[in-house]
Amino acid sequence: MTADFLFDRPRKPAGLFGKSFSIALLLAGYSALCWLAFSESLRNWEKVWSYRETFWNGWLTTVQISAAALVLSSLIGGATALARRSNFLPLRYTAIAYVETVRGLPLMVLVLFGFYGVANALGWQDRVSAGIVILSLFSGAYIAEMIRSGIESVGRSQWDSARAIGLTPTQTYRFVVFPQVLRQILPPLAGQFSSLIKDSSLLYIIGIPELTFAANQVNSATYSTFESFVPLGICYLLLTLPVSLWTKRLEKKTRYET
Amino acid sequence: MKISLRRIAKSYGGQCVFRSLDFNVEFEHTLALVGPSGGGKSTLLRLLAGLELPDSGEIRIDGDLIPSDESGLRAHRQKLGVVFQAYNLFPHLTALQNIRLPLEQVHRLSAQEADSRAKQFLARFQLLNHAGKQPAQLSGGQRQRVAIARALAVDPTFLLLDEPTSALDPEMTAEVLDVIAELRTSEKPIILVTHEIGFARHTADLVALVADGGIPECSPATEFFDQPQHATTRRFLQRVLKY
Numbered sequence: 001m002t003a004d005f006l007f008d009r010p011r012k013p014a015g016l017f018g019k020s021f022s023i024a025l026l027l028a029g030y031s032a033l034c035w036l037a038f039s040e041s042l043r044n045w046e047k048v049w050s051y052r053e054t055f056w057n058g059w060l061t062t063v064q065i066s067a068a069a070l071v072l073s074s075l076i077g078g079a080t081a082l083a084r085r086s087n088f089l090p091l092r093y094t095a096i097a098y099v100e101t102v103r104g105l106p107l108m109v110l111v112l113f114g115f116y117g118v119a120n121a122l123g124w125q126d127r128v129s130a131g132i133v134i135l136s137l138f139s140g141a142y143i144a145e146m147i148r149s150g151i152e153s154v155g156r157s158q159w160d161s162a163r164a165i166g167l168t169p170t171q172t173y174r175f176v177v178f179p180q181v182l183r184q185i186l187p188p189l190a191g192q193f194s195s196l197i198k199d200s201s202l203l204y205i206i207g208i209p210e211l212t213f214a215a216n217q218v219n220s221a222t223y224s225t226f227e228s229f230v231p232l233g234i235c236y237l238l239l240t241l242p243v244s245l246w247t248k249r250l251e252k253k254t255r256y257e258t
Numbered sequence: 259m260k261i262s263l264r265r266i267a268k269s270y271g272g273q274c275v276f277r278s279l280d281f282n283v284e285f286e287h288t289l290a291l292v293g294p295s296g297g298g299k300s301t302l303l304r305l306l307a308g309l310e311l312p313d314s315g316e317i318r319i320d321g322d323l324i325p326s327d328e329s330g331l332r333a334h335r336q337k338l339g340v341v342f343q344a345y346n347l348f349p350h351l352t353a354l355q356n357i358r359l360p361l362e363q364v365h366r367l368s369a370q371e372a373d374s375r376a377k378q379f380l381a382r383f384q385l386l387n388h389a390g391k392q393p394a395q396l397s398g399g400q401r402q403r404v405a406i407a408r409a410l411a412v413d414p415t416f417l418l419l420d421e422p423t424s425a426l427d428p429e430m431t432a433e434v435l436d437v438i439a440e441l442r443t444s445e446k447p448i449i450l451v452t453h454e455i456g457f458a459r460h461t462a463d464l465v466a467l468v469a470d471g472g473i474p475e476c477s478p479a480t481e482f483f484d485q486p487q488h489a490t491t492r493r494f495l496q497r498v499l500k501y
């Protein structure tokens with residue numbers, strides 16, 4: 001009963017002190033543990049520091065690729081979701097085939113096949129743009145499914161009301177359906193953005209100088225594995241943690257509103 | 259207003275709602291449709307609203323045929339106001355925006371005109387204080403009143419109301435029925451589907467029974483309730499007036 005403040009019970013929630021004390025304790029404890037285990041491998045910081053430019057450029061490339069892929073995959077996702085609801089069968093089936101194929105394949109396979117297979121055959125040499133397109137096609141399939149389930153969750157009464165006031169189908173999508181879909185899929189979409197950032201690391205296998213590629217380069221040049229890959233992990237967390245916090249807030253907000 | 263249905267057939271999948279319905283009626287203010295659940299009241303209202311097409315037959319309103327092509331139907335829908343049982347309003351828009359949407363996008367009013375017209379109708383139903391609220395922040399009765407305001411604001415030729423109070427508790431029901439009763443004398447013809455027998459008797463000029471794929475009885479309210487001619491009507495009234 002001496003360390004009662006370390007518990008968070010339904011009857012007696014932990015206070016601010018208990019929470020911050022736990023965090024401080026854990027930080028100190030785990031750091032000490034890491035230091036004891038790995039201190040031998042963590043001394044080459046100067047050498048790695050001289051490669052900060054490489055890291056910075058890699059980080060920028062990762063951010064740019066993820067952002068471009070998010071925009072492009074949202075467009076692809078939206079178009080595919082609409083195509084899946086089309087009355088025109090060839091269009092609908094194309095969308096279904098695309099979504100199911102992509103969702104059934106590992107990203108690695110798509111990257112290798114897309115770049116060394118398709119892009120090469122087409123004479124498409126620019127790795128970064130090819131990487132963005134491959135990543136967007138991958139993520140677009142998942143976004144299409146999010147949008148589709150969002151559209152399907154808009155009730156029949158909403159379509160009826162829209163028709164009853166005389167809106168055209170296009171107006172119905174624009175003023176009634178999409179705003180509701182957007183509000184609903186914003187949290188999963190933010191989560192998808194976080195996945196995109198992480199998935200972009202796979203583009204390193206086709207030689208795009210993004211963050212993982214950069215860290216690997218520094219590692220080969222300096223023979224300092226830990227000092228290269230610890231910053232790599234931190235750089236990804238710096239990108240993904242804010243996105244995931246933002247996602248949590250969005251989720252809370254949409255939950256309260258409906 | 260005059261409605262005439264000629265040999266209307268309508269079925270959903272394999273289920274036949276109307277086989278060959280003939281119905282002619284003329285009334286000034288309010289026509290109430292009553293009848294057992296599943297009898298086809300909503301279907302009839304949706305046909306009149308141009309939300310469904312009959313499989314065959316024709317519907318005339320004041321002599322004009324309801325068209326059967328989509329753009330003609332849309333033009334027809336733009337001329338009338340419809341209120342369903344619930345979920346009429348768009349949840350992502352405020353009460354004011356809900357009323358403005360058809361005014362601006364369908365009836366092409368300028369933003370300013372739409373705004374002042376929408377506010378005028380909110381004020382008329384004592385809803386001006388709630389103009390900025392989304393449907394989730396309104397009570398059920400307020401939501402239905404906003405829906406009625408939205409339907410009226412476009413200056414429709416007539417109103418179709420499908421059980422506008424059946425999802426409400428008694429107090430809110432009264433508040434919405436008051437609004438409908440007030441509309442009765444003031445302007446647009448109303449066709450109202452309702453379970454509120456007392457209200458139908460009190461407000462409607464004509465009451466029609468929709469049952470078994472037909473309209474066996476349609477007569478002035480007092481006659482309908484006091485001297486029903488048809489056995490189906492008597493059975494229906496016995497059942498609903500039992501408690």
Ligand SMILES: Nc1ncnc2c1ncn2[C@@H]1O[C@H](COP(=O)(O)OP(=O)(O)OP(=O)(O)O)[C@@H](O)[C@H]1O
Pocket residue numbers: 270271273275293294295296297298299300301302
């Ligand atoms: N969209 C639909 N798909 C399939 N069947 C339907 C559909 N709409 C109505 N029906 C069927 O048609 C019949 C008539 O339905 P309708 O909704 O017109 O009845 P109602 O008189 O309005 O009943 P209630 O008082 O319960 O609202 C019912 O048997 C119903 O199951």
Ligand SMILES: [Mg+2]
Pocket residue numbers: 299300301420
């Ligand atoms: Mg009904």
